[in-house]
Amino acid sequence: VPPCFFLDFEAYSQSVPPFDGVHPYEHVPVLASLHWRETVGGEVYHDLYVAEPGRESREGMFQWLRQHLGDTGTIVVFSMPFESAMVRQLALAAGDTQSGTEMISRMIDLLTPFADFLVYHPDQMGKVSLKRVLPIYTDDSYEEMDVQDGMHANLSWTMMADAAVPAREELRYAGAQAALSVDRFLKQRSDITWLTPASREQISAYCTVDTLAMVTLVDRLSEICRQ
Numbered sequence: 001v002p003p004c005f006f007l008d009f010e011a012y013s014q015s016v017p018p019f020d021g022v023h024p025y026e027h028v029p030v031l032a033s034l035h036w037r038e039t040v041g042g043e044v045y046h047d048l049y050v051a052e053p054g055r056e057s058r059e060g061m062f063q064w065l066r067q068h069l070g071d072t073g074t075i076v077v078f079s080m081p082f083e084s085a086m087v088r089q090l091a092l093a094a095g096d097t098q099s100g101t102e103m104i105s106r107m108i109d110l111l112t113p114f115a116d117f118l119v120y121h122p123d124q125m126g127k128v129s130l131k132r133v134l135p136i137y138t139d140d141s142y143e144e145m146d147v148q149d150g151m152h153a154n155l156s157w158t159m160m161a162d163a164a165v166p167a168r169e170e171l172r173y174a175g176a177q178a179a180l181s182v183d184r185f186l187k188q189r190s191d192i193t194w195l196t197p198a199s200r201e202q203i204s205a206y207c208t209v210d211t212l213a214m215v216t217l218v219d220r221l222s223e224i225c226r227q
Helices: 058-069 080-094 097-105 130-137 150-164 167-189 200-226
Strands: 004-012 028-037 044-050 074-077 107-109
Touching: 004 058, 004 080, 004 150, 004 200, 028 058, 028 080, 028 200, 044 058, 044 200, 058 080, 058 097, 074 080, 074 200, 080 097, 080 107, 097 107, 130 200, 150 200
Parallel strands: 004 074, 074 107
Antiparallel strands: 004 028, 028 044
């Protein structure tokens, strides 16, 4: 049902919760990418919400979502359990759980046709992640991205959040300090390139590709159905 929105979050987690009301290791959304079309096959628009590292921004992110998503239209996500949990958390932080519930009711999980093997290509080799299916069904891929996976984005944001916290708040962010220590330890003993921290711009680009990938995949699946 148009308009059609394509939504993806990037989040990070810490052993010591960064904000009130967050549980240990619970993911906190810090970046949201949204592509949308007003009509079927129409022009594609995009916007991005990027939180300030180390600062509570969930209410602002939820208000941004409400402004863009409105009250009608389909919201396409890839792995609905995670994306709906992020919306639910944002709505709770903003004190508007009803709007969050309504957003979730409009979601369609693009992972479903792949996870249920309704659509399958031998090159998938049993895998159904967005990074696996995108280059198989379309001409796009993640090969040129500076951020290659969610773990890289998670650790990088944790380090940025830690660096942004004033010294007097250091103990509240012991989880980030621990992550930084582990990163330094591994760097001394390996040549794993993904441990190089990504910038906010690189993480934003990674999230943007996720939602654009969903637009491309929906177009391709529509073409397959027509054939």
